[in-house]
Amino acid sequence: MELLENHWKAPVSVQNRSVEASEVTSSTVDRNLIIAYRKTKKESQRRFWARFGVTQSRGSRFESGAEIPPPVSILLGLYFTKTITDGDLGRAERVIYSPDAAALINPGQ
Template identity: 70%
Template sequence: MELIENQWHSGATTFSSAVSSSGDLSSVIDRVLIIAYRKKKKESQRRFWARFGVTQSRGSRFESGAEIPPPVSILLGLYFNKTISDGDLGRAERVLRRAEGPMAFSPGQ
């Protein structure tokens, strides 16, 4: 796993400069490294992509070459640079779920 993370870091150290110069976040994210990392951790697509708020089927399309939207690309970059962790992503998801409760549509409104 360290080899994969080191490969990611060697490419990701210039993450912000690559994004600034190219303007294309999806080109910065190396799909081959994502797949290798996920398989090295022995995670299913469903489990891996869920931490980024992505369904298994959409994650599969990303791994097959579909363009990854900027918010997901940013999260992937932060995750692989170890700026955010699984715990951070889990806490953010719980906060968002709590926030959805009061904003739900009520009958009669």
């Protein structure tokens, strides 16, 4: 997990070559780190990706090499650097799916 926490700061190894994290596309390095993290935690794809608002099938595509969109990549980065927690993600999801969400997102309309 140390590797995940420092992923956005430290050099990483990709295909036996050390490179800066900024040089690597998100789908290249995140995929391997995410899979390792998820398996270490013994979480299913469905459970892991649901916390980021991603379906199991889409998460599977990300793990297979599909490019991870910037909003999801940002959430992953915040999660792995412990800036946000499972609780934060759960509260955000409850707000989004609440009946009053439209009023919260577009106040005054």
